[in-house]
Amino acid sequence: MSAVLTREEAEPAQVVPSRHTGRWITATVVLVLVALLLYSMATNERFQWDVVGKYLFADPILMGVLNTLILTVLAMIIGITLGIVVAVGRLSDNFIVSKAAWFYAWFFRGTPLLVQLLFWFFLSALVPRIALGVPLGPELLSFDTNSLITPFMAAMLGLGLNEAAYMSEIVRSGISSVTPGQTEAAKSIGMTRLQTMRRVVLPQAMRIIIPPTGNETIGMLKQTSLVLVIGYSELLTSASLIYSRTYQTIPLLIVAALWYLFITAVLSVAQYFLERRYGRGFSPLSAIRVDKDKADKIDNDASGPAAAANRQASGITTSAPPANTESPS
């Protein structure tokens, strides 16, 4: 049948795109507000931008930045490594190990980080000496707790052990997101549990683990400022030492904030590349996975008359399992 077009259908009128007047108004309002803010920041002398400029690359500030970075990196290394161990322990078949892992996360997430930091710092009050040796046997190494637990050690332990509790939950969610079929496939080619975890499960879990870990790292960057209470000199401590002397509080806080913003930007870029690296093979297309129910449905559909004709044509026969029986396999 040939379609008969009216004159209107054959020659449609010219297309006029929608004007989006609302968008233009909103954008203008936002731009005006931003301009006002920038103007006031630039002209308000109390921001003391000259002081900001003077201290931005000052030696004590740069030392503080370095210390903050070292502390962030070490605390995250401890947090991620121990977090993986705790997560794997939590998913273990061993009842005691699994409960111990649960207890760890409960305890370290359940007490304030500040308390934990102070606790590690004052550990010597509780345990004056730390000794390594055979239980009930000879001592091999012995330390005075006060000399072992420096502010740096206390900061690293406090932040790292606390972070491990949060990371363990993130890692656990990542591991749980990998389908059991992956583990079975790995087993079927003869992989041990450790090989399966390292080669198959964790690389896939990384896709789920990385975004919240990026959050945690950025959070850690600023959390390190809490170690001010135990006297380890990171970025904010360095800034506060200066402004307590010069009373230029606001400009020095701005200096610290600028550095935190800069490092956060760098970390965000790193996160972007990590996400790309571990997202390989996971295009949106891959979300199309035929599950068991759908497979049964295909089988059932395939027993219809049209499909029967198809099957005959291709020389393939399919069978439909009874719809009401539940397969345990």
Added chain:
Amino acid sequence: MKKPMLKASAVCKSFGAVEVLRAISLEVAAGEVACLIGPSGSGKSTFLRCINHLEKIDGGQMWVDGDRVGYRLVGNKLHELKEREIALRRASIGMVFQQFNLFPHRTALENVTEGPIIVKGVRRQQAVEEGRALLERVGLGNKMHNYPSQLSGGQQQRVAIARALAMKPELMLFDEPTSALDPELVGEVLDVMKDLAESGMTMVVVTHEMGFAREVADTVHFLSEGVLVESGAPSKVLSNPDHARTQSFLAKVL
């Protein structure tokens, strides 16, 4: 009579109170293709998973190539095998799953070379050469560097077969390999399996493809409610079955 590649003797398996396998005994000779057929829930997939110890059997005994599955007989006691030993046995038994279970973060070629390199310690270069040859054999020479998400179901399943073959198995297990495929993709997978059968591979295939069973199988085993109802040549079991249960099942599917 060739030596049996697989021997099962009174194998039992329960999930809680549900008896899934009730004293299954059967043998598969080396080079033989055995098809397990039966309604959903008849226990055929579970039986297949017992062969490479993905499921533990609760009773009876099973041997693959003369080795007892999952246990070692010391004196008159059966000792459960260590994880490493089980893994070692699994390495010589290939398995193909209904849902393919390819590693999504690795390309087709990497999926195929993973086992040889990691489990067997084969040199990368040699593993890659063999992997290429295998992918060409299943007709995917031009898809080696594609990720599973970029392949059709039929192509994924052919990669999965190549991945299993890369371990140079002496026995191949297929768990409903075409049930998750769109009807028009079933043929390409069955062709690869036929080719494999002709090359002399010992295969145990759980399938709903009666045409494949009739054409390729040496023996067909019909299971129903965990019981092995009857076994025999496909011409006998599929065309002229002795048991009423087999007859009623075939009436529904053929």
